[in-house]
Structures are given as structure tokens and as C-alpha cells.
Amino acid sequence: MTRPATFRSPIAEGRPPVRLSGPDADRIAEIAGAVPDPELPMVSLTNLGVLRAVDVDPDSGAITVTITPTYTGCPAMNTMAEDVVINLRAAGYPDVTVRKVLSDTWSSDDLTQEGRQALRDNGIAPPAASATDRAAADAPVACPLCHSSDTEQLSRFGATSCKSLYRCRACREPFEYFKVH
Amino acid sequence: MTEQAVTQQAANGPATGTTSSPSSAVDRRDIAEYALRLGDDALVLAQRMGEWVSHAPELEEDVALTNIGLDLLGQARALLGYAGSLTGRTEDELAYFRSDLEFRCAHLMCLPRGDFAATIGRMLVVAAYQWELYERLSESADETLAGIAKKAVKEVAYHLEHARMWTLRLGDGTDESHRRIQVAIDDLWPLVDELFRTDDLEQRLATAGIAVDSSALRGPFDAVIDPILAEATLTRPDVPAAAGGGRHGRPSEHLGHLLAEMQVLARQFPGASW
Ligand SMILES: [Zn+2]
Numbered sequence: 001m002t003r004p005a006t007f008r009s010p011i012a013e014g015r016p017p018v019r020l021s022g023p024d025a026d027r028i029a030e031i032a033g034a035v036p037d038p039e040l041p042m043v044s045l046t047n048l049g050v051l052r053a054v055d056v057d058p059d060s061g062a063i064t065v066t067i068t069p070t071y072t073g074c075p076a077m078n079t080m081a082e083d084v085v086i087n088l089r090a091a092g093y094p095d096v097t098v099r100k101v102l103s104d105t106w107s108s109d110d111l112t113q114e115g116r117q118a119l120r121d122n123g124i125a126p127p128a129a130s131a132t133d134r135a136a137a138d139a140p141v142a143c144p145l146c147h148s149s150d151t152e153q154l155s156r157f158g159a160t161s162c163k164s165l166y167r168c169r170a171c172r173e174p175f176e177y178f179k180v181h
Numbered sequence: 182m183t184e185q186a187v188t189q190q191a192a193n194g195p196a197t198g199t200t201s202s203p204s205s206a207v208d209r210r211d212i213a214e215y216a217l218r219l220g221d222d223a224l225v226l227a228q229r230m231g232e233w234v235s236h237a238p239e240l241e242e243d244v245a246l247t248n249i250g251l252d253l254l255g256q257a258r259a260l261l262g263y264a265g266s267l268t269g270r271t272e273d274e275l276a277y278f279r280s281d282l283e284f285r286c287a288h289l290m291c292l293p294r295g296d297f298a299a300t301i302g303r304m305l306v307v308a309a310y311q312w313e314l315y316e317r318l319s320e321s322a323d324e325t326l327a328g329i330a331k332k333a334v335k336e337v338a339y340h341l342e343h344a345r346m347w348t349l350r351l352g353d354g355t356d357e358s359h360r361r362i363q364v365a366i367d368d369l370w371p372l373v374d375e376l377f378r379t380d381d382l383e384q385r386l387a388t389a390g391i392a393v394d395s396s397a398l399r400g401p402f403d404a405v406i407d408p409i410l411a412e413a414t415l416t417r418p419d420v421p422a423a424a425g426g427g428r429h430g431r432p433s434e435h436l437g438h439l440l441a442e443m444q445v446l447a448r449q450f451p452g453a454s455w
Contacts, residue, residue: 072332073255102259102328105335155241156343157248165241181335 022056049110143168220260221286227253277447291433302365308341322390352413374422
């Protein structure tokens, strides 16, 4: 167990696929994955990369949806889980359990391209392309409003665990940055 | 890596335990006790960070300190949930219905929050310690502890960087800011040693590849801290270590007061929800 050269730990590369098993699992994954993040409603659970598995018991029809938190203390997790249950019930699936797992560990690399664009469209700068690449992580953050790279960090911690606060020196607007994590 | 259920259902129901199966040669009570030590450190420090709500020197810092507290609370919930699953208790029972004698946190976590410099000084020390700890615990043979550590190490890296930047600003700032952060470091330094003391229980788990030997973290910790103190023009204190005992039921004199505030609602209205 050696210490890395940077403050950031190496994390799993590549986005873990959503594991599906049992009848109807793909349709159920679509419904569960369409649930929006309550704090970033422009991003679905699928696009956030937190939906990890859908398992349907072929005999009982019992559904287990597996999600993983972005941050261990993220208070949105409970709401996400409740919304998954509510939406699946409304779609005719009464027997739903949401399981929360910590492995494989979520990374901001798990955000889909669609999710990144949705953030950008709503004035939030998406995370640098790779959390494993220190140079990319330290690259200047582009202003989501005027696209200038002349920006500065105001605070490493923002209104939610996953965001920090920036200001654009070109257009003078403040904006939020979805942190590399 | 296989998955472990940390909590089973949404809502606000009590977390049920994991089904991860640690090596059968290892006593599950040892693992529970170890998870309690780490979890209580995180829980008590989260409570101290929460005391900053609306009191920080600027709005951005108010948000930062409480976000850090939230990260710590998340880590505490995962660790206490796991400890409880091994001993038949819920995370809420562990958090709200143990006395100070039953907590297992280091004395450093219990120190009153003090001024902003004291909070930054403690954050620097604790984040450097937790960063070294969780980095290694990510490789634990216990899959639940490894999973928690892999999440925590990324969060703690941000805490360390935040504390490092403020330590530099305060240390290399005005005479008054320099004086305050030096006093903060001087005051907390006797309590640092306790973080790096090991015991039989930890050694049993370390031998099984489950726990991290705390005494092996001191060197790496110093290698992180010393350059930061030097760059901040601060003097590393040369003081005797305090007695400690927080891991073994000899709590800090400050813990009882902290718990009185943290536990009052749950004890007065058991099962309350809103
Ligand atoms: Zn701009």
C-alpha cells in the first residue's frame, strides 16, 4: 500500500455498466434511471452514473434496484431511493427494494456525456474529463455561460457536496462547477 | 470487487447490516470495535463542524465547513451502520444512546471548536491522518471497510487541501492570523500522538489484513504535515503527548457536553421523525 504522489487517490477507470438480471430488467432500469437527481434535476440517475444494477426475481417479481452515492453524506440519496420506488409503483411494479452500495466507488467520470451537456445547458460547468488524470483535473474550468477559460475558484465547497463555486473573469458571472471526484 | 449493502431501504428506517463475510478466524466484535473507533472520530468531528453553521467568517467558508461536516457525517453513518450490523444495533442506537464512556473517539476530535484557526489546525491534522488511514484501508481484506475507505479517501483529500490552503494563508498572513494558527497548533499538538497509538485489538486485525496499524501512519503523516507547517512559517511544537485513552473508554472531558447537545432530542423523544 503505497502513497500516491498527488492528493487525489487513483480510482476505477471506465464507467461501470448497469447490471441487469431477470424479466423486464431493461425496462425497469429505464424507469428507475429516468428519476432526476433532486438537487440537480436536469440530470437523471442514469446520466449521473449512480444506477448500478436492476435485479428481478423471476418467481416473485420482486425488484432490487442498486444505487451508489456520489458522496457518503449526500442527503439526496434517500430522496432518489424514494423516487425510484414511487415511479416504479406508478409503472405497475409494486415490489421494489432500493439497495445502496459503496463499491464500485462512484466517480465523476461516471457522468455520461448527456449528463455533462445537461449540466452545461443549465449553467453548471461539468467536471474535467477524467478524475484519474491530474493534468485534466487541474485544467482551467470553462465558463458555462460565455465559454471563456478565464475563470477563478471562489470556494472549493458549494451549495451541495458535489459542486464548488467559481467566477468568470470575462463575463463576471458566478457559476457552479461539478467537482472532479 | 463485490457489492455490499450498506443500507437496505430508502425512507428513514434504521439501516440494516451488510452481509459481507470477514474472515472466520477474526472475531466480528473486534471489527465492530474498530469500525466504532473510526466512526466515532468522524461523528464527533462532524458535530463540531456543524457548530460552525452561520458562524464562519464568510459565507463561502460557512458552506465549506458544513460541507466537510456532512462528508464526515456520511462516513460516520457508514461506519456506525457497519459496526451495528455486527453487534445487532442500529446506527441511531449507537449515535444517540451510548454514554461518553462507550464512545471510542480520540480526544482530538472532542476539543471545543475554538476560533477559526483552531478549527483549521485540527482539520489539517485530522485530514492528513484520515487520508493516510483511508488510503491504506481501501485495500482492507474486509470488503465493507474497504468500500467505505475508498469513498472517504476522496472526500478527505478535499478536506486536507482546504485545511492546507487556509493554514498557509493564516500562517503566512498577518501577525494576528499567524499568532492564532500557531496557538491552535500548539494547543492541539499534545493530542496528536493518540491517533498513532496501536493496541492488541488493532494488531490482531492488522495481522489479518483488515485494519491499518496506526503506529505505521506517523511517518507518512509527518511527511505531509511538516512541509505545510514550514511553508506556513509555523513552528512544529515539541511537547509531551497527552495521556489520551479515548479508544478505551477514558473519554475527553469535552465529550459529555458535546453528546448532551447531540443526543438530547433523540433521548427526549425516542423515535422522533420529521
Ligand atoms: Zn463567462
